[in-house]
Amino acid sequence: MASSRLRVDWPSCEGRGLCHELLPELISLDRWGFPVIAGEVPEELLPAARRTVAGCPRLALRLV
Amino acid sequence: MSVLVEEGPRLLAHLDEGPQLVHHRRRHPAPADMTLDRLAAAAEAADLRGRGGAGFPFATKLRTAARRRAVVVVNLSEGEPASHKDEALGQLRPHLVLDGAVLAAMALGTRQVHLVLPGETPAVGERIGAALAERGSSDRVSWQVHTAAAGFVSGQARAVIELMSGRPNLPVTAWVPEAVSGYRGRPTLLSNAETFAQLASIWAHGPDPATMLITRAGDTDRPRVLEVVLGGRWDAVLSPAELARPVLLGGYHGVWVPAGALANRRIAGEDLAGLGATLGAGVVLPLPEGSCPVHETVRIVDYLAGQSAGRCGPCRLGLPALARALDDIDRGVGSGALVDDLAATVRGRGACAHPDGTARLVVSLRRWFGDELALHQRQECGHGVLAAAG
Structure with a gap:
């Protein structure tokens, strides 16, 4: 299977930070509270990544 | 026109x-x-x-x-x-x-x-x-x-x-x-x-000779547009004096190349790769005599920060922060580490390449003009001609 990656829709993101709460393994926050994504999503984190995408209050995260 | x-x-x-x-x-x-x-x-x-x-x-x-x-x-x-x-x-x-x-x-x-x-x-x-x-x-x-x-x-x-x-x-x-x-x-x-x-x-x-349009500024009162043959020499675009000073290649989203670096290279993407530069949209901005690449970069990044559409958080907040950090360096009170950190923070984090292009310019300043930045820490200026040719 092709590797998956989380991408942010930057104009939609308002830095609420929920993604970091839900997936701290892959998502940290910069000094202003906007998400910093670390690399590709490993197989074992795919279910958590999907929940994080669904949980973003701005619908600003996608698994591509 | x-x-x-x-x-x-x-x-x-x-x-x-x-x-x-x-x-x-x-x-x-x-x-x-x-x-x-x-x-x-x-x-x-x-x-x-x-x-x-x-x-x-x-x-x-x-x-x-x-x-x-x-x-x-x-x-x-x-x-x-x-x-x-x-x-x-x-x-x-x-x-x-x-x-x-x-x-x-x-x-x-x-x-x-x-x-x-x-x-x-x-x-x-x-x-x-x-x-x-x-x-x-x-x-x-x-x-x-x-x-x-x-x-x-x-x-x-x-x-x-x-x-x-x-x-x-x-x-x-x-x-x-x-x-x-x-x-x-x-x-x-x-x-x-x-x-x-x-x-x-x-x-x-037919395909030959392959050419490219260049816009260059700085030697007359108006910018000049010229068509150059790819693979040709840069002295078709720049004077010997300009080649002996730093050049901003690619425009405001481009990169600095150090003094003398273009003199022995051709107008070709593969010749510029080693300098971390590309031909981009063909904008060539030689550093005017008596100007300083640090000061020029501060001015450009300040302008670019103002040109952010303001929709993407890292660009809206990061570019003004980057402009301030660079201005501090220009005035001899800044931290190069902060500039590097901010440039890395904005890169790849917007709907368009505006933050990336701005970061690229700043990274090239740090890459080629370390001596110049050190001089600025002592409130001096070498006009960017200290850096060794790449």
């Missing part, structure tokens, strides 16, 4: 003959009998790459867009304030640009051609309008004309598609390339005006 345009070997040949269709047709036959395979083969043989800055192979883009209900978009809107080549083409060689668009439309089997004009230079729109009137209905394409807003990011590909779609002329996130899904979800061949002009010229006269 607000720019000086010099006679060149191909696109800018026979400038004395004027931009009208009657003159143009004496040297360029009307587009006919075009197929996808023919045009892609011609573009491939010439290694034609996009001239908007990214340098993507045109034939690949063309083949990707070759599906049902494709759309052709000619982008004449140069966001980069230092670039004037498309303005020059639009005013002096409108029919070459339009021929290229017709060839692409024929190859894609579409009649939908959109022209995006620069908001800053209404004269281009007037000339294109006159050129369309001259052509009448002979092209069997439906020309649709849009005018972009002024501003750095309004000429960006997705911002242009937003404009065409009746939404604000600002960048949005591209989940797939425009050639896959662009205007109204249709395959969209969106290229810079020079790319279409090169395409028409290659079709009419």
Whole structure:
């Protein structure tokens, strides 16, 4: 299977930070509270990544 | 015109003959009998790459867009304030640009051609309008004309598609390339005006010599647009004194190259790769005598911070922070580590490449002018000529 990656829709993101709460393994926050994504999503984190995408209050995260 | 345009070997040949269709047709036959395979083969043989800055192979883009209900978009809107080549083409060689668009439309089997004009230079729109009137209905394409807003990011590909779609002329996130899904979800061949002009010229006269339009500033009261042969020497563009000083290649989203670095290199992407530079959209800004690359970069990054559309958080907050951190360095109180950290923080984190381009400029300053930055820490300035040639 092709590797998956989380991408942010930057104009939609308002830095609420929920993604970091839900997936701290892959998502940290910069000094202003906007998400910093670390690399590709490993197989074992795919279910958590999907929940994080669904949980973003701005619908600003996608698994591509 | 607000720019000086010099006679060149191909696109800018026979400038004395004027931009009208009657003159143009004496040297360029009307587009006919075009197929996808023919045009892609011609573009491939010439290694034609996009001239908007990214340098993507045109034939690949063309083949990707070759599906049902494709759309052709000619982008004449140069966001980069230092670039004037498309303005020059639009005013002096409108029919070459339009021929290229017709060839692409024929190859894609579409009649939908959109022209995006620069908001800053209404004269281009007037000339294109006159050129369309001259052509009448002979092209069997439906020309649709849009005018972009002024501003750095309004000429960006997705911002242009937003404009065409009746939404604000600002960048949005591209989940797939425009050639896959662009205007109204249709395959969209969106290229810079020079790319279409090169395409028409290659079709009419073959691939040799391969040329590129350059905009350079600094030696006269107006910017100069010239057409150079790829693989040629930089002294066709810059004086020996300018080659002995730092040069900003690629415009405000470009990179610094150190003093003397271009003297022994050719005008070719592969010669610039070692310097971390590309030809981009062909903007060449030699550092004026007595100026300082640190000070110039502060001024440009401050401008770029003001040009952020303000929609993406890291760009809206990061570019002003970067400008302040650089200004501190210029005044001898800053931290290079903070500048590096901020540049890394904004990179790749926006709907368009505005933060990336700004970070690239700043990284090149840090790469080549470490000695200069150290001097500034002591409240001195070496005008960027201390750095060793790369």
